[in-house]
Amino acid sequence: MEQKILIVDDEPHIRMLIEQTLEELEDEGVEFLTAENGEIAFDIIQQESPQLVFLDVMMPKMNGMEVCRKVKKELMLDDVFIVLLTAKGQELDRQKGHEVGADIYMTKPFDPEAILSKAREVLGLQ
Amino acid sequence: MPKIILKNILSKKSNTEALTLLLIEQMKAHISITDEKNNYLCGNTELVTQYEHPVKLHEEIIGWVKGDEKAVHIASLLALLVQKEFDRKNLGSEVLVLYQEVNMVFNFSDKLAQAIDPVAIAQIAVDEARHLINSVSGVVVLWDETTGQLQIPATSGSDLFNKEKLISYADLLLKIGLSGQSEIMSDLTPLKETGIIGDEVQSIIYAALKVKHRIMGAIILAGDKTMQYTASHLKFLTTLALQSSSAIESALLYEKNIREALEREEAMRRIYEVTAKFVPYEFIGSLGYKLITDVKLGDQVEKVVTVLFTDIRDYTSISEQMTPEENFQFVSSYNERMGPIIRNHHGFINQYLGDAIMALFPESAERSLAAAIEMQQDLREFNVLQKTKNLPSIRMGIGMHTGPLVMGITGDNDRLDATTISDAVNTASRIESLTKYYKANILLSEVTLQQIQHPENFHLRYLGKVQVKGKQSSIGIYECFGSDSEEQIDKKEKTLLIFNEGMHHYLNKSFANAIKSFESVTDVNAEDRTAQFFLDNSVRHLQKGVPESWSGVVEMSNK
Structure with a gap:
C-alpha cells in the first residue's frame, strides 16, 4: 500500500518547511499531501486515508482540534496517526489534544530532526 | 544540492503545473518518457522511436523523452518543470537551514532563561555551542574587572585547553585576537607553543562575549579536524555569544545586587548586635518591640521583676592599689564572668555601674536566686585565678528584691536612654x-x-526585719548560704534550728537565751560570721540594754 503523509497548516511556509524536512521520504516513495485548512484536511483524510497527519491547531475553518476529534471520535480512524502542532506557550492545549484523541503533540518552532524521526517511526521506515 | 527525480514530478497530483502534465497526458500516445537509465516512466511503450530528446537540469541528463521531432518540446517543458522544482527545493532547503538555526537559538534562549547563576549560564552556553557547532572541546573565559584577571567559569567536552596557561597568557590572547571580535583562527602556532591548547587541536573558532562595547570574555571552541569551521559556524557562534553575553551580564548584575543586599543586611545585623549589647533585647522585647529602631521616647511598661544587685566589697581600697587601666581590666574580666551567668538564668543586665551590676529577672525569683548562687561560686574560681596572678581576691555581696518596675525610654529626642524606675x-x-x-x-x-x-532547695535563714529609710513598713530579710562550700552548707544546715531559736530570742529581746543559742552555733561552726554577728549584738544589747520600743528592726540608712 502506498504511504501518504498529510501536512496541514494555514501558513504556506510551514507546509513547505515540513515537506522539506521530510523530503528524503518522498524519494523513498512516500506521497505528500497538503491542506491549508481543517475542512480540506478532513476531506483529504476521508478520501486518501493517510497514515500520518501533521495537524496545526490554530487554523481557520475547522481548527486542528476539531479535525482530530472528527477523525478519531466520529470516523473512528484509529490507524491515522495524528501529530498535533501547537505553538510554544500554548502547552495548555495538550490536555484538550489528549481529549480529542491526538496521538502526540509537537511544539512550533518544531525540531526538524524530531519530525523526521517521528515520521519514519510511524511509517515503519528505517 | 537538491536531487530531482523525474518520476516524482510526473506523479505530482496537486500541482500548479497541472496544465503541462495534462498536455503530456494528451501526447502520451506519441511519446515515451524514461529516466536517465532508460527505465520507462510513462507514455507509449510500443513506440518505435526516431528521436531521443534529453531532459536536462544544469547540463545533467535526468531523463529522456522519445518520439518524433516534436517531442523536443515536451522535453523542454519537462526541463522547465524540473528547473522549477529544483528552485523550489533549493529555496526550501535554505529556509529549512535558517529555520533550524532559529529553532536552535530559540531553544538556546529557552535554556538560558532558566538559569540565573553566571557559571550555570556559561556552562549552558559552552555546552550548547559545542554541541551545535560540533566541536570536541569548548571553554568560556571571562574577564573579571575587580581582580583584573581572566576566569574560566565553564568548560565542555574533552580537555584540550590548559586552563592555567589560558589564564596566565591573557596578554597573548588579547594580542592574537580575543579583543572583541569573532573569528576562525588561522594560525594556531602561538597557542600551541605556549601550551594553551593541545597538539590534537586543528581548528579554533571563537566569539566575543560583549555587552554594548564592553568586552566580557569569549566562547572558544576547538575542533580536531583542519578547516573544520565555516563562515556560517562563525555567524551562528556569534549569535549564541550575543545571547549568552546579555544573560551573563544580567546574572552578574543580579549576583551583585544580592551580594550588596546581603552586605547591607549583615551591616544592619551587626548594628543590631552591638545595640543589643548596650540595650538588652529583653528590654526592647518587654516594651513590645522586636527592633530597637522601633523604640521611641516615652515608651514604657510595668512589670513585676526580681531586681538583683551585686557589688564588690571594699572595691575602693582594692582599686586604689591599681592603675586606671588595671582597674578597667579587672572590672571587665569580672563582668565577663558574671554577665553570662545572669543571661543563662534568663536575666538581663540593666546596667553595669562600675564594680556593681544591676540585673533584672522578669521570669522568676528562683532564677534570680539560682544566678546569685552561681555567681558567688564562680567568684571563688575567679579568686583562685586572681591568686595565681598575684592579684587580690575579692568578695561580693548580692541583694535581691521583687516588685513592680517601670521600664521605659527617657531622655530627649536626640539622646535616648533605657531606664528603669x-x-x-x-x-x-x-x-x-x-x-x-x-x-x-x-x-x-x-x-x-x-x-x-x-525555698527548701535554697538553704535560707531568717535574719529579722529591716526598714528602708523613709518608708513606714519594714520587710523581712533572708540569708541564702547555698553558695557556701559544701562543708559550710552542711554545718549551717545542722545548726539551722538553733540559729532560728537564737533569732527568735534575739528579736524578743531575750538576749541571754539568744547568746546561748548563737554560742552553740559558733561552737559547731566557728566560721559562721552571721551567727557571730548576732552573738556580738546580743552580748552588747544584754550589757547596754535596749530601749522599750526596740523591735530588732534594722534601719537601712547607708547608701
Missing part, C-alpha cells in the same frame, strides 16, 4: 549593702522569698 531597685540595692552588715554573701527580701516555689 522602681522602688524595688532602691530596696534591692540597699539589701545588697546589708550583706556587709550581716556578713552574708546573698540576701533576699521576704517579698522575693514569697515568689519562690521551693
Whole structure:
C-alpha cells in the first residue's frame, strides 16, 4: 500500500518547511499531501486515508482540534496517526489534544530532526 | 544540492503545473518518457522511436523523452518543470537551514532563561555551542574587572585547553585576537607553543562575549579536524555569544545586587548586635518591640521583676592599689564572668555601674536566686585565678528584691536612654549593702522569698526585719548560704534550728537565751560570721540594754 503523509497548516511556509524536512521520504516513495485548512484536511483524510497527519491547531475553518476529534471520535480512524502542532506557550492545549484523541503533540518552532524521526517511526521506515 | 527525480514530478497530483502534465497526458500516445537509465516512466511503450530528446537540469541528463521531432518540446517543458522544482527545493532547503538555526537559538534562549547563576549560564552556553557547532572541546573565559584577571567559569567536552596557561597568557590572547571580535583562527602556532591548547587541536573558532562595547570574555571552541569551521559556524557562534553575553551580564548584575543586599543586611545585623549589647533585647522585647529602631521616647511598661544587685566589697581600697587601666581590666574580666551567668538564668543586665551590676529577672525569683548562687561560686574560681596572678581576691555581696518596675525610654529626642524606675531597685540595692552588715554573701527580701516555689532547695535563714529609710513598713530579710562550700552548707544546715531559736530570742529581746543559742552555733561552726554577728549584738544589747520600743528592726540608712 502506498504511504501518504498529510501536512496541514494555514501558513504556506510551514507546509513547505515540513515537506522539506521530510523530503528524503518522498524519494523513498512516500506521497505528500497538503491542506491549508481543517475542512480540506478532513476531506483529504476521508478520501486518501493517510497514515500520518501533521495537524496545526490554530487554523481557520475547522481548527486542528476539531479535525482530530472528527477523525478519531466520529470516523473512528484509529490507524491515522495524528501529530498535533501547537505553538510554544500554548502547552495548555495538550490536555484538550489528549481529549480529542491526538496521538502526540509537537511544539512550533518544531525540531526538524524530531519530525523526521517521528515520521519514519510511524511509517515503519528505517 | 537538491536531487530531482523525474518520476516524482510526473506523479505530482496537486500541482500548479497541472496544465503541462495534462498536455503530456494528451501526447502520451506519441511519446515515451524514461529516466536517465532508460527505465520507462510513462507514455507509449510500443513506440518505435526516431528521436531521443534529453531532459536536462544544469547540463545533467535526468531523463529522456522519445518520439518524433516534436517531442523536443515536451522535453523542454519537462526541463522547465524540473528547473522549477529544483528552485523550489533549493529555496526550501535554505529556509529549512535558517529555520533550524532559529529553532536552535530559540531553544538556546529557552535554556538560558532558566538559569540565573553566571557559571550555570556559561556552562549552558559552552555546552550548547559545542554541541551545535560540533566541536570536541569548548571553554568560556571571562574577564573579571575587580581582580583584573581572566576566569574560566565553564568548560565542555574533552580537555584540550590548559586552563592555567589560558589564564596566565591573557596578554597573548588579547594580542592574537580575543579583543572583541569573532573569528576562525588561522594560525594556531602561538597557542600551541605556549601550551594553551593541545597538539590534537586543528581548528579554533571563537566569539566575543560583549555587552554594548564592553568586552566580557569569549566562547572558544576547538575542533580536531583542519578547516573544520565555516563562515556560517562563525555567524551562528556569534549569535549564541550575543545571547549568552546579555544573560551573563544580567546574572552578574543580579549576583551583585544580592551580594550588596546581603552586605547591607549583615551591616544592619551587626548594628543590631552591638545595640543589643548596650540595650538588652529583653528590654526592647518587654516594651513590645522586636527592633530597637522601633523604640521611641516615652515608651514604657510595668512589670513585676526580681531586681538583683551585686557589688564588690571594699572595691575602693582594692582599686586604689591599681592603675586606671588595671582597674578597667579587672572590672571587665569580672563582668565577663558574671554577665553570662545572669543571661543563662534568663536575666538581663540593666546596667553595669562600675564594680556593681544591676540585673533584672522578669521570669522568676528562683532564677534570680539560682544566678546569685552561681555567681558567688564562680567568684571563688575567679579568686583562685586572681591568686595565681598575684592579684587580690575579692568578695561580693548580692541583694535581691521583687516588685513592680517601670521600664521605659527617657531622655530627649536626640539622646535616648533605657531606664528603669522602681522602688524595688532602691530596696534591692540597699539589701545588697546589708550583706556587709550581716556578713552574708546573698540576701533576699521576704517579698522575693514569697515568689519562690521551693525555698527548701535554697538553704535560707531568717535574719529579722529591716526598714528602708523613709518608708513606714519594714520587710523581712533572708540569708541564702547555698553558695557556701559544701562543708559550710552542711554545718549551717545542722545548726539551722538553733540559729532560728537564737533569732527568735534575739528579736524578743531575750538576749541571754539568744547568746546561748548563737554560742552553740559558733561552737559547731566557728566560721559562721552571721551567727557571730548576732552573738556580738546580743552580748552588747544584754550589757547596754535596749530601749522599750526596740523591735530588732534594722534601719537601712547607708547608701
